Amino acid sequence: MTALSRRTFIGAVGAAGAAALVGTPLASAASRPRAASTVYVGSYTNSAPAGHGLDVAQRAAGSPALTQPHTVGKLTDVSWFDRTSDGRTLYVTNENEGSATGTVSALDISDPANPKLLGATSSKGGSPTHLSVHPSQKYVLAANYDSGSVVVLPIKSGGKLGAATDVQQHQGKEPHAHQVLTDPSGKWVLAVDLGTDSVYVYSFDTGNGKLKLHKQITLPAGAGPRHLAFHPNGQFAYVAQELRPEITVASWDAATGAFKPIAVVPAVPAGSTGDLFPGEIAVSKDGKFVYATVRGPNTIATFTVADGGAALKLASSAACGGNWPRHLVLDADEKWFYVSNQKSGTVTWLPRDPATGLPGKSAGSLAVPNVNSVFFV
Incomplete structure (x- = not known):
């Protein structure tokens, strides 16, 4: 990786972490998940202490706890997940720290608890940190x-990935593409680049797998945009x-991009x-709340949405219950937050008050060294 390693550069930028901010009142934990589920946990294998790559955990019906984790072998530096709409194939990024190029791995999850590796394909760039399956x-x-690039990988029969159909290289002093996703309309592809302080909007030809730059929106210098999330109405992004x-906060017009x-x-x-470094951002299904993790104070910031x-x-x-919250996800019922705390090596779960949207205190944790993200199936 370059000198600006996405895992290490933040510590060199700021001072030692500040004390955690005061938490919110405890939300009611009376509501429990409705059904059992399989949960995937990603961690860095090439950082000390070494993570596991990909762990598969279970969440029993009636409990928020993640239990019985087991590691899927031969997967390095797993840091992001997405799956096909039929639920049969999972794709993960392999950052492969120290290598000139990373990979994207495909796994058969017909049996979610026992993923089977289908193969890995070059991402045509260093440290792939995010991926998404196109709606097509x-x-x-x-x-x-x-x-600082975005790559397009075709999905072949059976779920394996083919060689890249396109690579879009961002230009600038130090481009660092951090996210790529499709807008709610399915018409546009957006890429968020921390190094160029930009959001790129691409049109996408699903016939040949080619992206075409439509607009580059530049944010103030030094903002370091990391991830964005859309409001459910598709008219705004955060x-x-x-x-x-x-x-x-940005307005979004899908008709014109x-x-x-x-x-x-x-x-x-x-x-x-x-140290005050936002990590992940998420929006509640009803569009009333936006959440962001903040590393340093180790908090979940809750925003109310208006207009x-x-x-x-x-x-x-609110305190997230761990150190360096890199990622946050809500379960399907939006009754629990799951926070991946990289430096403490823990996934913590916190109840969510359905009326106020606020998180309560951490109700438990799962130990995973150098954890970075959680994905529910």
């Missing part, structure tokens, strides 16, 4: 952090800025100091 179910899109503790920043909202209370999605307001900053 014909391609996987991946973002290469180290090389960008977590990694290098400033802020969320950019117009992405327009309209507001910037702090992700931490006024007066916060020390149909156009306005955010920081409502609380």
Whole structure:
């Protein structure tokens, strides 16, 4: 990886982590998950302490706890997940720290508890950190952090991936593509680049697997956009800025592919100091709440949504129960948060109050060294 390693550079930028901010009142834990589920957990194998790559855990009906994890062999530096709409094939990024190029692996998950590796394909760039399956179910899109590029990989019969049909190289002093996803309309592909402080909007030809740059939207220098999430109405998006503790609110017009920043909202209370690095961002299904993890104070920031999605307001900053919350996901019922805390090597789960949207205190944890993300199937 380059000197600006996505796993290590943040510690060199800021001072030692600040104390955790005061949590919100405990949400009711009376509601429990309705059914058993399989959960995939990704971790870094090439960082100390070494993670496992891909763990498969179970969540029993009536309990939020992740249990009985087992490791799927031969998978390195697993850091992101997505699956096909039929639920039969899982795709994961393999960052492969220290290698010139990473890979994307395909796994047969017909039996979710026992994934079977179908093969790995070059991402045509260094440290692929994010991927998504295109709605056409014909391609996987991946973002290469180290090389600052976006790659298109065709899905072949049986779920294996073919050689890249396109690679879009971002230009600038130090491009670092961090995310690539399709907008809710299915018409446009958006890529978020931390190094160029930009969001790229591409049109996509599903016939030949080629991207074409439509617009590059530049955010203020040093913002470090990391990930974005759309409001359920498809008219607004929220960008977590990694290098400033802020969320950019943008309007989105799917008819024209117009992405327009309209507001910037702090992700931490006024007066916060020390390391303040947002990680993941998520939106509740009802569109009433936006959530972001903040590394340093190790919090979940909860925002209330107003004006149909156009306005955010920081409502609380609650302790996440671990150190360095890289990723957050809500379960299908949105009754529990699952937070991947990289430095403490724990996945913590916290109840969510369905009325206020606020997280309660951590109710348990699963130990996974250098954990980075959780994916429910």
